Amino acid sequence: MFESLSERLERSFKILKGEGKISEINVAETLKDVRKALLDADVNFKIAKTFTDTVKEKAIGQNVLTSLKPNQLMVKIVHDELAQLMGGASVDINLKGSPTVILMSGLQGSGKTTFSGKLANLLKTKRSKNPLLVACDVYRPAAIEQLKVLGEQLGVPVYSDLESKNPVSIAEAAIKHAKLHGNDVVIVDTAGRLAVDEAMMNEIAAIKKAINPQEILFVVDSMTGQDAVNTAKEFNDRLDFDGVILTKLDGDTRGGAALSIRSVVNKPIKFVGTGEKMDALDVFYPERMADRILGMGDIVSLVERAQEQYDEEDARRLQKRIAKNQFDFNDFISQIQQIKKMGNIKDLAAMIPGMGKALKDVDIDDNAFKGIEAIIHSMTPLERANPAMLNGSRKQRIAAGSGTTIVDVNRLLKQFDQTSKMMKMATMSQGKLKLGKRR
Template sequence: MFDALSDRLESAWKKLRGQDKISQSNIQDALREVRRALLEADVNLQVVKDFISEVETKAQGAEVITGVRPDQQFIKIVYDELVQVMGEENIPLAEVEGKTTIVLMAGLQGTGKTTATAKLALHLRKLNRSCLLVATDVYRPAAIEQLLTLGKQIDVPVFELGSDADPVEIARQGVEHARAEGINTVIVDTAGRLQIDQDMMAELSRIKSTIEPDETLLVVDSMTGQEAANLTRTFHDQIGITGAILTKLDGDSRGGAALSVRQISGAPIKFVGVGEKVEALQPFYPERMASRILGMGDVLTLVEKAQEEIDLADAEQMQEKILSAKFDFTDFLKQLRLMKNMGSLGGIMKLIPGMGKLSDDQLKQGETQLKRCEAMINSMTKQERRNPDLLASSPSRRRRIASGAGYRESDVSKLVGDFQKMRSLMQQMGQGKFPGMPGMFGGGVMGNPLVAGNRPAPGWRGYPGGVPPTKKKKKEKKKKGFGTL
């Protein structure tokens, strides 16, 4: 969602490249680009004014550190201010020791409130907190059924009294039931409206005064831009909220909500929804979000995603296989499926520093390439997967696999050849040797770490055999982004 904002900010850094130091004269063009970038991202106007003022003051008073370029120092100043605007630190969900923690969910219709309720319950379950969902939305058709379905999907019980009961009474009895059962956290899903009205606010107030929640979270659609911040402030003034959940952060919204909510409403962003699946909820870390906005990736989130999917024993076994060059196609297929569980290729790549500049077309080609690899490996026998050398010496086996997968024999030959190169390289790197990186799978996403401008990263040759291609091939590489399998 921050691609357009990142591109705009990139043009701001260029204004300072080649300069000896930050000065009043050369900083104005960069600030103008930053201001335009924030306004186009639909950030609240007052937030933009305050942001630019703070950056200008800090930039002019900054002493240029020896060995650091002015544009790099300016990026650091902007990064620090982004973190400041978004709240400085992650504020976790409350947990009251010795009693049931009550979470009240509020929001308008269409923001993904019911789904966010289930996502939050699953997130808490991963933290070993038992949960109960309470369905009080008796107005929207099938709202209770939706929550029941989601609860069954994530194995979390749902308390409901049907669509004819009073929402306040449902909430009260749901909380009492959770306490009686010794459940750690109860999450109350409330009714929304298409717009703020007094009936909704009155009902929310009655529910809140009855169950006395420890957290009141407002679910906000980030696609609404700076209006999300105004909505949060209105709810905060009338109901009193302790935090917000931004949904649809993986969409094509421009990022204004993430940069405006804390400053305008005073309520911290506690979680962000980054997909439709119930697993797609992440705690909100301002410093990580600032890093993503500036195109620096988010390694910590990537590591946390991996930790959720990777078994430590499997990882140690895989390491031994890599060091002894016994890594086979079965292991590779397992790694592909593991990556799928972590999310889309595009989502993963954007978390890796230097990879955020890959275009959508390049990422789609990478996805296609990985699917082709998987199809060909699925056409292999168990013996062939365990012993890739069998395929290197047997054209008939390669023809059979190609026919079964719907590709050419040359495609299978290239897969086998690239796999053997990769296996050899991984063994050398595991032993502390760092040779030139061969172009795995056509110099694409699996073996050629690209940075801005589609150039190989410093220290990586990135070409098969370590030999740079001709100018003609360079042009083809830049145009295609990924080689063909």
Template structure:
């Protein structure tokens, strides 16, 4: 997501020379490269030109204070303009006090509506809500099955009427069912079409009128670039939706549509989807995204993602085991599972300040290598007996190590290294507090992955 733009902006900003005042001479080449970076990232030419003009007007003649360099001032101005272009601030999803709140999901076929619907349900489930998914796509073969398969993984119920071709009946009965079963949020996954046409618009307008949703979200495929913007513009003439969802952003390194769609259409982006996992969904924060584009990371989102996955109560139990020298391989395996739930390594790394310069993290082979390393650790632990997992000290036996090496397919030398590091870390963790303990576990995993 935004890889191409990140790298080109970074290169453009490194061109800037001078120390005291920004002039047309020392900024011209930088602005030229920034405009080129925006256009190459699928930003509309007119928007790119206006963007550059605003940056130029706000920077020319500015005297740089002693503690700053021209590059740092330009970064701040570019950051401010990016935030403005993307909508200035995040707009929260509308959840009413009535039960249930109704969220209507619409969009073209293949935009990722069904996958997003399940992700949104999981998003609310983690916030202690009781969501109900409604299968209202009566046209696409296996649409109901797809939604059910996605929802079953996280135990979210799906309402559907088998064989029914009356979408209004499905929606109205789902609301009655939700009230009866105490579901406080309904997410309606509607049918998509190959293009916006009268039949599609008539149906979605009828659904809108029958259920009076609190929120209507229009899902667009981020990989379609400027076509996504055109689709949203046409659709907005027929239905007054509340916000936009950009999907498949992990498949496009440009991201021009995500940057400009709000300013063109006048509707906020409320969510972005950047992966295949059910947890790969983010609230869209223009300021945080601008930080990522400029290589400054997004620590707030990173911390939020970690907090979602790490259970405070479970962490305290782990600390208690550490303090009593009872931390074992089953506990380590659980920590690995928690870390994997945080999300795709590439997306997580992009949230860390300064990560733009660490090219190997953005290399697909390097990212896959890290995933493989985690699998190797899991393979070692899975090759142990339940007794061995609970009693790490018993693994100094050569015969046990050879058996684990054979079972996991990992060389004995690597098994030795892993066990030695584990025992060293365990000794160290006895003397520290819970938060530091968790950090050392993460550092240990990081050292193994190298």
């Protein structure tokens, strides 16, 4: 995510880092490089120029020239302005109404249908809603089928009418259906086109007029760059939508859409799609995104993801086992399963400051734990519960059973031992901290 832009900006700030004396010329040179980096990331020229002019004005006003660490102060100013450029603060989806009606818009291939499923999943699992998905793309039977497959996968009902070719009447009937069946959110997936055309705009405008949605979302493929911004403007002129959804932000995107779209349409980015899985959907936080762009990681989002998988009772049980030196391979594999539920391993690691750059050329896929899991599953229940009993012959059997080598088994045992010690130390430190507070 934004790797090339992050690298370019880092190089820009190095212009200031090595200077013995900072001048307006140095600052101007840095910002010229920043502007080039933004343009290369497919940011609109006018927006890039206004951005760097604002940063320069603030930099001179905040005494960057006399600062002991001018590059750090410059990074902070750029960070704050990036966050402001992307909206400043997060804006939540509007869930008022009974039921709440959400209308999806966007071009074909932007990811509307997939996002509709992701949004239904998020509302069901995290907001305790009972959503209904509505298939209003009457031109593409595959779109209706795709929505049905997603609905079945998520346990979310899907309303469709294969006999009707009128998306307006389908949407109206779906809302009546939702009221009868207790669905408190109706997500209407509409047809897209390969390009903006009058027929498409008239159709979706007619749906909007008929169902009067509380929320209209424009879904856009972030990999289309500046074209995405232009398309957003055309849709907004006709629909006056409430928010933008950026999909495929995990791809090889230059970031221009995320940085430009807010300024062009004056509408907030509400969610970003970060992968194929149904839970790969994040609320858009401008400040956190600015952190990622500048290589600062995103610890807050990492902690939030961890908390979603966190079970207090399990944590207390694990803490007691660690304190009694009872941590075993059953506990170890349980922790691995929780980490896997949090998302893509490389994306998670990139949320740790400095790790994104370190892992740039490292390939970490979702099967990163496959070998470890195979080794643990090749142990007997007795061996998993008593790691100390793993002698040479047992290791040989486990290696053969898991399709690995004795070296791999020994490496895992070493990792397990290190993890046990670290968790023991963390538990002891936490205990001392609690004791200190009681005193």
